Amino acid sequence: xxxxxxxxxxxxxxxxxxxxxxxxxxxxxxxxxMGVFYERHxxxxxxxRIMSLLTVCDEPELxxxxxxxxxxxxxxxxxxxxxxLLLTQRVIYKTRPGDRKRYFTSNIVEWQESFTESFQKFFGxxxxxxxxxxxxxxxxxxxxxxxxxxxEFIEYLSIxxxxxxxxxxxxxxxxxxxx
Amino acid sequence: xxxxxxxxxxxxxxxxxxxxxxxxxxxxxxxxxMGVFYERHxxxxxxxRIMSLLTVCDEPELxxxxxxxxxxxxxxxxxxxxxxLLLTQRVIYKTRPGDRKRYFTSNIVEWQESFTESFQKFFGxxxxxxxxxxxxxxxxxxxxxxxxxxxEFIEYLSIxxxxxxxxxxxxxxxxxxxx
DNA sequence: TTTTTGGTTCTGTATTTTCAGAACTTAAAA
DNA sequence: TTTTAAGTTCTGAAAATACAGAACCAAAAA
Numbered sequence: 299x300x301x302x303x304x305x306x307x308x309x310x311x312x313x314x315x316x317x318x319x320x321x322x323x324x325x326x327x328x329x330x331x332m333g334v335f336y337e338r339h340x341x342x343x344x345x346x347r348i349m350s351l352l353t354v355c356d357e358p359e360l361x362x363x364x365x366x367x368x369x370x371x372x373x374x375x376x377x378x379x380x381x382x383l384l385l386t387q388r389v390i391y392k393t394r395p396g397d398r399k400r401y402f403t404s405n406i407v408e409w410q411e412s413f414t415e416s417f418q419k420f421f422g423x424x425x426x427x428x429x430x431x432x433x434x435x436x437x438x439x440x441x442x443x444x445x446x447x448x449x450e451f452i453e454y455l456s457i458x459x460x461x462x463x464x465x466x467x468x469x470x471x472x473x474x475x476x477x
Numbered sequence: 478x479x480x481x482x483x484x485x486x487x488x489x490x491x492x493x494x495x496x497x498x499x500x501x502x503x504x505x506x507x508x509x510x511m512g513v514f515y516e517r518h519x520x521x522x523x524x525x526r527i528m529s530l531l532t533v534c535d536e537p538e539l540x541x542x543x544x545x546x547x548x549x550x551x552x553x554x555x556x557x558x559x560x561x562l563l564l565t566q567r568v569i570y571k572t573r574p575g576d577r578k579r580y581f582t583s584n585i586v587e588w589q590e591s592f593t594e595s596f597q598k599f600f601g602x603x604x605x606x607x608x609x610x611x612x613x614x615x616x617x618x619x620x621x622x623x624x625x626x627x628x629e630f631i632e633y634l635s636i637x638x639x640x641x642x643x644x645x646x647x648x649x650x651x652x653x654x655x656x
Numbered sequence: 657t658t659t660t661t662g663g664t665t666c667t668g669t670a671t672t673t674t675c676a677g678a679a680c681t682t683a684a685a686a
Numbered sequence: 687t688t689t690t691a692a693g694t695t696c697t698g699a700a701a702a703t704a705c706a707g708a709a710c711c712a713a714a715a716a
Contacts, residue, residue: 328609335605340519344704353606353624356614362663372706377664379704398662398714407623413630426514427532430507435535444586445532447649451592454645462641466633470626523674541693551676556694558675577684577692 319357344379352404359401421456498536523558531583538580600635
């Protein structure tokens with residue numbers, strides 16, 4: 299084998315860094331299991347697998363090609379799944395200066411921000427629920443009452459929920475102070 | 478037209494009660510809109526439509542055949558959608574003495590019971606999350622820390638959440654007492 | 657300038673889902 | 687006993703989804 303000149307070494311380094319990350323058998327297995335877990339929650343299989351990969355893999359920041367290679371899938375599958383995951387805020391990416399690649403990360407690292415938001419989205423039920431309630435006949439007071447209560451409770455939650463979070467994070471920082 | 482004998486009258490009555498319920502154009506429209514709303518949340522179209530029907534329709538208790546007729550769908554579609562909705566607890570049914578039919582209702586009338594349960598199911602994320610965290614390399618303390626925090630918060634929620642509900646229902650009954 | 661990198665978009669196929677329609681089932685009514 | 691009511695289950699077709707593979711594209715590197 300020939301001696302490598304500096305450039306070749308650099309290229310070699312780059313090539314290596316692309317396929318550097320490897321998965322153990324156990325990790326592959328866990329990714330599949332998490333995948334079906336996500337699937338059962340209405341997330342498409344490939345998106346579920348990518349989300350799982352990004353929390354299971356030792357390296358939390360993976361590039362497009364690393365994801366493609368680790369999961370052994372096509373570019374198109376990688377592209378569309380990643381774009382959907384970005385759209386639905388389940389994955390984010392960072393860039394690095396002088397590097398064209400994007401480094402994808404599970405949005406678990408920013409769950410604090412995204413959590414409240416996705417809950418807020420869930421609370422969107424009440425909008426259409428209210429509409430349904432408003433058009434209802436007055437002849438079913440019991441049913442209407444239950445609907446109204448449900449709506450009230452969701453509204454209550456949407457107010458109390460952020461407070462619950464801030465309580466928790468306050469408690470956490472206080473604990474840290476005392477230790 | 479011939480005079481009806483008592484039996485015919487009874488049959489007539491039964492037939493009528495089967496097709497009695499009607500939907501206004503506005504209601505049909507709302508059902509479709511709610512349907513796509515549910516679809517966007519991962520619920521199959523027909524199940525979404527049935528759920529919507531059961532909250533929009535003036536009559537909150539509908540039979541198999543009323544649902545089938547109001548939505549103009551086949552028996553098989555009605556059957557499988559209803560069974561899935563029963564399985565996932567989104568719809569319940571009541572029976573009536575001396576009546577073989579089942580009367581289906583949106584589980585919104587029992588949301589108090591089913592809400593906490595479905596939240597509990599959501600909290601199931603933490604089980605597989607913990608597994609993922611446990612197998613992680615110790616070389617990514619920041620990422621692992623974020624994961625741990627996320628898990629902690631979900632666990633905190635699963636405890637605080639039921640309390641939030643009981644607080645709300647207490648506040649409600651107190652309000653009613655004072656009024 | 658040409659080449660490479662990091663993707664996106666298009667085309668087509670295999671799979672899955674979602675129904676309709678008809679045959680079947682089971683308990684009650686006639 | 688036969689008939690009816692209230693569904694369930696089976697068969698199959700149409701539509702939607704999930705990909706692979708190849709062509710394409712735009713910016714950066716050579």
